[in-house]
Amino acid sequence: MAKGPLSNIRVLDMSRILAGPWAAQMLADLGAEVIKVERPGKGDDSRQFGPPFLKDAEGRNTRESSFYISTNRNKKSITCDIAKAEGQALIRSLVAQCDVLLENYKVGDLQRYGLDYASLREVNPRLVYCSLTGFGQTGPYSPRPGYDSIFQAMGGLMSITGLPDDVPGGGPMKTGPSLADILAGQYAAYAIQAALYARDVNGAPGQHIDVALLDALIASTSHYASQYLVSGDVPVRRGTEGNGGMPSRMFQCADGGIMIVAGNNEQYARFCAVLGHPELATDERFAEIALRVVNRRALGEVFEPLVASWKLHDLLEALDAAGVPAGPINDMQQVFADPHVQARGMCVESSHPLAADGKVRLVANPVKFSATPISDYKAPPVQGEHTEGVLGELLGMDASAVQALRERGVV
Structure with a gap:
């Protein structure tokens, strides 16, 4: 050994x-x-x-x-x-x-x-x-x-x-x-x-x-502290929203929660295509990351019903095939039952x-x-x-x- x-x-x-x-x-x-x-x-x-x-x-x-x-x-x-x-x-x-x-x-x-x-x-x-x-x-x-x-x-x-x-x-x-x-x-x-x-x-x-x-x-607190020190703006709570591209948050599928992160414009466009709405990739409110950040509320209102129509497993498979990062909201039992977690020992x-x-x-x-x-x-x-x-x-x-x-x- x-x-x-x-x-x-x-x-x-x-x-x-x-x-x-x-x-x-x-x-x-x-x-x-x-x-x-x-x-x-x-x-x-x-x-x-x-x-x-x-x-x-x-x-x-x-x-x-x-x-x-x-x-x-x-x-x-x-x-x-x-x-x-x-x-x-x-x-x-x-x-x-x-x-x-x-x-x-x-x-x-x-x-x-x-x-x-x-x-x-x-x-x-x-x-x-x-x-x-x-x-x-x-x-x-x-x-x-x-x-x-x-x-x-x-x-x-x-x-x-x-x-x-x-x-x-x-x-x-x-x-x-x-x-x-x-x-x-x-x-x-x-x-x-x-x-x-x-x-x-x-x-x-x-x-x-x-x-x-x-x-x-x-x-x-990393980039949150840096955000304040650089800009003087006090960071606020955003629930499950992440700090990369947009959307970066939890959505509700028909049978469970899913975390989806479109970290760049290409991933966002593929996300829109998976949901059957490729036109949203060029929507003037959402066409760039900065616009999606500013219009995050509107983004949620548009995508929440689209995601809600999917079964969790089906959407995970479709997003994985399209190269869009996503994962289920696991409890501890699900974490240790996950085959990847088991493979990682x-x-x-x-x-x-x-x-x-x-x-x-x-x-x-x-x-x-x-x-x-x-x-x-x-x-x-x-x-x-x-x-x-x-x-x-x-x-x-x-x-x-x-x-x-x-x-x-x-x-």
């Missing part, structure tokens, strides 16, 4: 819930050894974020929530109480053996335990220390706690997501997934790899990386000691490597599953020493 691109990297994951664990999971998928640190007894907060929970052989809920499962594959789990001096000493000893530390505690919280960057770089000057917080390490809001929906609101995403104010159901809308966490986690994962490259190739020292969920969310199975059938299904990493493929998926660990192994391998502790720590509540 090919080694992952980060197979020589060891990560201490002291983060909880989503953004930090997501970043650590990305590194684990790439082959890094990721050691997740959990509180004795309670563990990662996300273990409680259910239902649903993974079921055991008797049909009972385990402590493995679907939320926790989504963001902790390919990791090891140890337990350690960092509020105890012995726990802090264990973390410092592990840091000496690690390349990366990830944490998402409140700003300044780890300083009281001597586990902040300034303290730990004395233990390991080569350490890449990444802090993920809601508002960052600096700025007037840095002490505040926060969650994804707060950042979607404050960062502008909700203002550009949802239906316009002047239609039924209009108003700001949160996205389904917790995108602020996911995006911050992705930014953190790539920043960590850049810092490792700078250290190992360019001779830079270890360093502290500061990633804020609010910053990541704002950066990810986007669902994988892994052995799990608590699952009823001994297996858990996971969403695969979407990246496909030719020489170092991501092919070895390990199930998210049971809390503390690897405590003895990690402390024994890295710190030379035998089973009796670990048991003594367990009896004192350190692990």
Whole structure:
């Protein structure tokens, strides 16, 4: 089996819930050894974020929530109480053996335990220390706690997501997934790899990386933010309308929803031909992309009844044959039943000691490597599953020493 691109990297994951664990999971998928640190007894907060929970052989809920499962594959789990001096000493000893530390505690919280960057770089000057917080390490809001929906609101995403104010159901809308966490986690994962490259190739020292969920969310508004910064015009919500050519929106067929994007004039003309109205390609209101953007309401009024007369499957086939981009509005069951998604291997199975059938299904990493493929998926660990192994391998502790720590509540 090919080694992952980060197979020589060891990560201490002291983060909880989503953004930090997501970043650590990305590194684990790439082959890094990721050691997740959990509180004795309670563990990662996300273990409680259910239902649903993974079921055991008797049909009972385990402590493995679907939320926790989504963001902790390919990791090891140890337990350690960092509020105890012995726990802090264990973390410092592990840091000496690690390349990366990830944490998402409140700003300044780890300083009281001597586990902040300034303290730990004395233990390991080569350490890449990444802090993920809601508002960052600096700025007037840095002490505040926060969650994804707060950042979607404050960062502008909700203002550009949802239906316009002047239609039924209009108003700001949160996205389904917790995108602020996911995006911050992705930014953190790539920043960590850049810092490792700078250290190992360019001779830079270890360093502290500061990633804020609010910053990541704002950066990810991309062309919407650029639209405002360039023009001064505040972007508005447009429902399912996209940002390319027109039409670019959801339509209702006779038996379901379809997303259609005519990204240029040629695709638009082919769309008109499929619907049996080629004359609309030269209609003075719609002949160019800019005209279709300006006249988007009229465009919808013309095309909505034309699309509504079609069966979804029939229209998808006709548009595909004509080279017009389109897709159905799938729910999750339909997503994973799609033959293309299956061919791309986007669902994988892994052995799990608590699952009823001994297996858990996971969403695969979407990246496909030719020489170092991501092919070895390990199930998210049971809390503390690897405590003895990690402390024994890295710190030379035998089973009796670990048991003594367990009896004192350190692990």
